[in-house]
Structures are given as structure tokens and as C-alpha cells.
Amino acid sequence: MATIKSPLDEAAQKAAGTALQGALVDLVDLSLLAKQAHWNLTGRNFKVVHEHLDEVVDLARQSMDEVAERAIAIGVNPDGRARTVADRSELPQLEAGYLADDKVVAAVTDLLAQIIGRFRERIAATDEPDPVSQDLLIGITAELEKQHWMFQAQT
Template sequence: MATKTKNRNEIFDDKTTKQIASELQPVLSDLIALGLIVKQAHWNVTGSSFRAVHLQLDEIWATVQTNVDEVAERLSTLAVSPAGQANEVAASSKVDQIPAGFMDASKVVDFMTERVGQ
């Protein structure tokens, strides 16, 4: 027996859907930007604590990616197309960038603590 896919958003009216989407989309943009910042730090961390910080950044990145997927799928479930392309994220994210180049592990920890707290 064939199954028919139901309309993705049968719970909320249009006004509520738009309100929820307007709250979720900025979260998605910030999470994607945070993931990119974490990877930038991961690739550029140096110093005596390199290994510990490098491994911790891998864990943070995995957590961020899980949350990116969760938020994007919630938008999709509402029948709202998630905006996650680089230009869309760059235009809308409020997460502060980190300096380019190599950074000592202690500085990376400071930068990540600031960004995760945003």
C-alpha cells in the first residue's frame, strides 16, 4: 500500500508559522557561523595545549552540527525553507568572527568562550 506524504505543517496557522520561523532562522544562521568559527580555530590552534584544545574543538563542532541539523529540520517541518548558504549566513549571523591566522590555545579558549556565550 502506498503512503501519501502529508502537508508538513498541519499544526500552526500561517501567522504562527512565520513567527516561529522568524525566531528559528537567526538561530540557524548563528549556529552555522559558529561551526565555521570553531573549524577555523581548530585548524589554527597552536601551543602547549594544542592537542587538548584541538580535540575539544572537534567535540564542540560535532555538537554545533547536530544542532544545526535539528534547527534546519524544524524549519523544514514547518514548510519553511532553511536559509543556510554562505552568503545568507554571512548576511544574517550575529556571531563575532575570530582573527585569521594561528592562535595560541589559551587565546582560542577565550575566543570560543565569548562566541558560545553570545
């Protein structure tokens, strides 16, 4: 079986791989939670929030692909399987059933804040071992912070 030789030494590969895998889990779960809210949303601000949730889904999906491809580029196998995400996600889950728009806005604001905090930790963890992965994480964090601001402005 062919493997990808890492451009990083073993310690740097491990540090970057851990950061990227954590980011992947956060992004996969964010995409699923935002889509769940999108499907079950109700309320006076339905249309605006409904469409805004799709922006979050698109961001999460694009970013998780970039994170997974970076992991492969450094010789680390990304794991976005459902069981892995379910077992490792630290995000609180949304309630089942219909979700009021104001509760969704508050929940997504909180989810984004939690993810941003972990992304900032990953940025710090990749500073020395892999500035390329760090750069990717910085760019994603900027977009997550933009979405956080936009959701927070609706509260």
C-alpha cells in the same frame, strides 16, 4: 512545485520560523568558526583544545540539521547558504592565521555566551506559538551551555 503545509497557523509559523532561521545562522557560523580555530590552533594546550573544538563543531552540525529539519516540518525553508550566514551572522570573526590556545578558549567562551543569549531569546519567543520548536531550542541550549562551562573552566 510541492510545498509543505504547516501544522501551525500563519503567525505561529512566522514566529517559529524566524527563531529557527536565527538559530540556524548562529549554528552554521559557530561550526565554521570552531573549525577555523581547530585548524589554526597553537600552544601548550593544543591537543585538549583541538579535540574540544571538534566537540563544538559536532554539536553545531548536528543541531543545525535538527533546526533546519524542524523548519521544514513547519513549512519554513531554512537558509544555510554561505552568503546568508555571512550577511546575517552577529558573531565576531576570529583573526586569520595561527591562534594561541588561550585566545581561542577566551574567544569560543565569548562566542558560546553570545549564542546562548540569543537562543534564550528564541526560547521565549517560541513559548506560545510553537512549544515543539521551543523544546528543540531548549535542548540545544543545554548542550551549548555545557560547552560554554567546559571552555570557561579552561580560562
